[in-house]
Amino acid sequence: MKHPILALACLALPTLASAESYENVIRATLQPGWRMADGSHMAALHLELAPGWKTYWRAPGDAGIPPQFRWKRAKGTKSVRIHWPAPEVFHQSGMRSVGYSGSVTLPLRVQLNTTGDSRLKGVIDIGICKEVCLPHRVRVEAVLPAANTNPTPSIAAALADEPYAAEEAGVSNVSCSVSPASNGLTLTAQIAMPKGTGREETVIETANPEVWVGEPKTWWDGNRLMAEAQMAHMNGGAFALDRSRVRITVLGGSMPVDIRGCDS
Structure with a gap:
């Protein structure tokens, strides 16, 4: 059995200082989405990765870095639930990881206690990997508009891709x-x-x-x-x-x- 702490330590060998040269590898945006009939709001975190790079699913495997989400909820926002589209399985150097390559949209079901606009901010720590794997932090923010009730096609497609x-x-x-x-x-x-x-x-x-x-x-x-x-x-x-x-x-x-x- 591979030791989980050792596996993650090996993946995180690049220092945080060296991670600065990887800023252009990933672009993160918070898509504002739409207000649903039950009063909740469907938004999404969209991650765009440079060619050859991947990031990880909620259960990334021994060779992956688990994502961590911290949502700074404004007044009116109660909770955030992540919907996970079906991931890919990668095998490299005798180890398996589970995640996404290219780009991925993670729908976010936001529970509200307001009928008006709300605001959502997030700090997300994720792993990104190509020849090297390293931790990376992204920050996102968006207004969740109450007036928009039309589903966003890219978010709806990601919901349809859930297992x-x-x-x-x-x-x-x-x-x-x-x-x-x-x-x-x-x-x-x-x-x-x-x-x-x-x-x-x-x-x-x-x-x-x-x-x-x-x-x-x-x-x-x-x-x-x-x-x-x-x-x-x-x-x-x-x-x-x-x-x-x-x-x-x-x-x-x-x-x-x-x-x-x-x-x-």
């Missing part, structure tokens, strides 16, 4: 078993779903951010997609796993699938 829900993809059952491992636990998931391409890969997440999840092994056993991953607590201690809050994303098949919780 399918389990029931939409024909997942009929998800069974998860847990067994002890030398330094944590091993989770084995059996997913009953329509047979795919044979190129499926999975990402497994838990509800506890202090639990590290290794790269899963993924294979087909008849009509069941199997996914097995090692888990360890960051402090090396014992931990409990709530299987009802395990999240499994299936990528690389005929359709991306977002599975929330194990049935058993």
Whole structure:
């Protein structure tokens, strides 16, 4: 098992001073979007990357840097929820990462307690990678106009690119078993779903951010997609796993699938 802290430390070798020469690699904008019928507002963070560069998904893998979002909400803004379009899987130097290349639009559902205009500011720490990988900080700001109720096509397209829900993809059952491992636990998931391409890969997440999840092994056993991953607590201690809050994303098949919780 690769040690997660060591993997991230290796990726972040460039110093913050050296990162200054990479300012033109990425351009971030906050798209103002539109006011929805329920009173919330749909905006988006748009990231444009230079050719050959990529950034990372919410669960970036051992070879990625997890994004961190800090929203400075103005009066009238209660919360911000990020919608994640289906990412790509990258393999490089024997390690796997999950993210986006070229450009990506991340829709933001903003809950409001005002009927008028609001303002949203964000400080986002992300990883960007080509031959080198390094942390990078972007700042964005936009007014969220109450008068605009017409959907923005690019944001609507990004919402349509989210993984399918389990029931939409024909997942009929998800069974998860847990067994002890030398330094944590091993989770084995059996997913009953329509047979795919044979190129499926999975990402497994838990509800506890202090639990590290290794790269899963993924294979087909008849009509069941199997996914097995090692888990360890960051402090090396014992931990409990709530299987009802395990999240499994299936990528690389005929359709991306977002599975929330194990049935058993």
